[in-house]
Amino acid sequence: MSQTIANTHTTHADQAHGHDDHAHGHDPHVAHHFDSMAQQFDSAKLGIWLFLATEILFFGGLFVAYAILRMRNPEVFSYASHYLDTIMGGINTCVLILSSLTMALAVRCAQTNRRGGLIVCLVLTFMGAIGFLVIKYFEYTHKFHDNLVWGSSFYVPPHDAEGHAEAMALKTAPVAATAIVVKDPTLFAIPDLAAKPAVDVSAVKSASVGPSGMARANGTPAPEQAAAPAPGKLEEAHPGTHLEDTKLPPNTHLFFAIYYCMTGLHGIHVVAGMGIIAWLTWRAVRGDFSSKNFTAVDTGGLYWHIVDLIWIFLFPLFYLIH
Amino acid sequence: MAHQVSHSAGAHAGSHAGEVHPEVGHVVPIKYLVGAGAALLVLTVITVAVRYIDLGEANLALALAIAVVKATIVALIFMHLRWDRPFNLLVLIGSIVFVGIMLAFSAMDVHQNSATMFNGNPPEAETVMQANAPGAPVAQFRSTNGGVGDTN
Numbered sequence: 001m002s003q004t005i006a007n008t009h010t011t012h013a014d015q016a017h018g019h020d021d022h023a024h025g026h027d028p029h030v031a032h033h034f035d036s037m038a039q040q041f042d043s044a045k046l047g048i049w050l051f052l053a054t055e056i057l058f059f060g061g062l063f064v065a066y067a068i069l070r071m072r073n074p075e076v077f078s079y080a081s082h083y084l085d086t087i088m089g090g091i092n093t094c095v096l097i098l099s100s101l102t103m104a105l106a107v108r109c110a111q112t113n114r115r116g117g118l119i120v121c122l123v124l125t126f127m128g129a130i131g132f133l134v135i136k137y138f139e140y141t142h143k144f145h146d147n148l149v150w151g152s153s154f155y156v157p158p159h160d161a162e163g164h165a166e167a168m169a170l171k172t173a174p175v176a177a178t179a180i181v182v183k184d185p186t187l188f189a190i191p192d193l194a195a196k197p198a199v200d201v202s203a204v205k206s207a208s209v210g211p212s213g214m215a216r217a218n219g220t221p222a223p224e225q226a227a228a229p230a231p232g233k234l235e236e237a238h239p240g241t242h243l244e245d246t247k248l249p250p251n252t253h254l255f256f257a258i259y260y261c262m263t264g265l266h267g268i269h270v271v272a273g274m275g276i277i278a279w280l281t282w283r284a285v286r287g288d289f290s291s292k293n294f295t296a297v298d299t300g301g302l303y304w305h306i307v308d309l310i311w312i313f314l315f316p317l318f319y320l321i322h
Numbered sequence: 323m324a325h326q327v328s329h330s331a332g333a334h335a336g337s338h339a340g341e342v343h344p345e346v347g348h349v350v351p352i353k354y355l356v357g358a359g360a361a362l363l364v365l366t367v368i369t370v371a372v373r374y375i376d377l378g379e380a381n382l383a384l385a386l387a388i389a390v391v392k393a394t395i396v397a398l399i400f401m402h403l404r405w406d407r408p409f410n411l412l413v414l415i416g417s418i419v420f421v422g423i424m425l426a427f428s429a430m431d432v433h434q435n436s437a438t439m440f441n442g443n444p445p446e447a448e449t450v451m452q453a454n455a456p457g458a459p460v461a462q463f464r465s466t467n468g469g470v471g472d473t474n
Contacts, residue, residue: 041346042407049410053417060421064428071432086370093366101359104350104400111349113342152451155458250459291344298347298402305401312392315366316385320373 029293041295048299052306055269059310062262066317069254079247080255081321083148085139089319092135093311099128100308103277103301110284110294118289118297122281125304129274136267143256146241150260154253157243259318266314269307276300348405358399365392 027037034040070077106121143149147156242248280300283289289297343349369388377384398404403411432439451458 038346045406045410046413049413053413056414056417056421060417060424063421064425067425068428068432071429072436086373090366090370094363097359097362097366100362100396100400101355104355104358105352108349108352108355111342111344111347152454152458155451155455155460248459253460291342294344294347302401305396308400309393309396312396313386313389316369316389320369320385322373322376322381 027292037292044295044299045302048302052302055306055310059262059265062258062265063313066258066262069258073249073251073254075249076252076255078321079249080252080259081318083143083146083242084259084319085142086319088135088139089315092132093315095128095131095135096308096311099125099132100305102128103304106280107294107297107301110289110297111291113291115284115287115289118284119281122277122284126274126277126281129270129277132270133267136263148242148256150253150257152253154256155243157241262314263318266307266310269310273304273307276303348402350399350402350405354399358395361395362392365395 026032030037030040034043102121102124106118106125109115109117109121147153242252277300280297283296341349365388369385372381372384372388375381397411397414403414448460451460
């Protein structure tokens with residue numbers, strides 16, 4: 001508390017002497033619309049904190065969505081959490097914590113005129129961000145391969161690597177794509193899929209829409225809903241996947257929907273953070289920062305810490321459900 | 323001269339002699355930073371270990387409690403809030419409080435209306451589900467007249 005009191009006293013002193021400062025000429029790092037370095041610094045800090053508050057509210061909406069989904073589907077969350085790799089998630093948590101530490105050390109280096117240390121710390125922080133994203137990439141691709149995804153694709157049997165592109169294209173407009181392929185499979189192979197033979201496309205189609213789709217791909221009219229197989233059939237047909245698990249709770253795809261939403265938005269923030277760190281590194285190499293001018297490092301660091309802070313909550317909420 | 327002293331009274335408490343001091347802000351001693359990082363890593367190991375112990379409902383509470391402790395360490399040490407102007411801490415706490423309000427009211431709303439809410443997916447989503455993955459184990463849509471959707 002004594003610090004708080006000291007703060008208040010100094011603030012008053014600053015205000016009282018604000019006009020005197022002007023008489024002494026200008027600190028090149030203080031913008032004209034600020035009375036003093038202290039006022040400028042406090043404004044910058046308040047500004048970045050207000051931004052971080054909006055970030056917390058931004059993620060807060062998704063945390064609320066998570067809470068409602070989990071309240072209504074507790075069995076889905078305790079089941080699907082086991083498809084996430086706790087080791088990889090744990091390593092990623094440590095990577096982010098260490099990069100947060102190097103960022104905090106970078107701020108310290110800037111404050112104490114250590115240009116070399118600042119550059120080293122920023123580069124280490126940047127490498128932490130790359131490491132995080134690389135691990136996340138392996139996690140995502142593994143799940144995509146097993147069709148552990150959001151929406152109806154979750155219930156499509158995992159496809160081989162060759163059919164991957166077509167199946168992904170199908171996901172963008174499922175109903176419309178089905179209709180097109182029924183009439184003419186080659187229509188599907190127009191722009192970016194031109195390299196693939198049309199035969200492949202129809203083969204993938206039939207797998208994707210299940211037994212009833214097989215008939216359609218052969219040119220016979222599509223049977224109505226009555227032809228849809230029972231869940232049991234679907235499980236038998238594709239052993240070795242989550243679909244063959246008889247304990248698969250209904251609506252398990254919801255877990256992966258919120259998982260990709262939240263970790264994806266967090267990943268975008270990591271990418272944005274990499275841009276900020278790269279910019280700070282460039283300016284550090286140029287020699288911009290010193291004990292008289294470190295606000296950019298400080299505020300950029302605060303952003304990086306909030307990214308770490310969000311992940312601290314995402315990790316137990318997704319990876320560590322007993 | 324007054325602002326040369328700077329508002330960060332704690333700046334000189336734990337830092338080394340002879341070090342350059344900025345006019346503004348606070349230089350966090352290295353032992354605080356490394357200590358915070360080590361504590362965060364230890365807590366990460368603990369929270370992973372606790373996952374494998376069955377504590378029932380307490381698992382979630384404990385995992386969240388550890389996360390809150392970790393977040394507090396990050397905010398107070400890494401983000402300088404321990405030495406910063408208290409108003410910045412107020413901004414952080416304020417945003418968390420408003421997320422809490424949003425969560426509380428949403429949860430109350432869901433709880434209050436769960437009896438009248440439809441199960442599963444809206445009809446449009448069901449159509450896509452049927453086209454893409456017939457027979458998938460998703461909750462069935464219950465129409466307003468009390469009947470059950472046409473899946474399975």
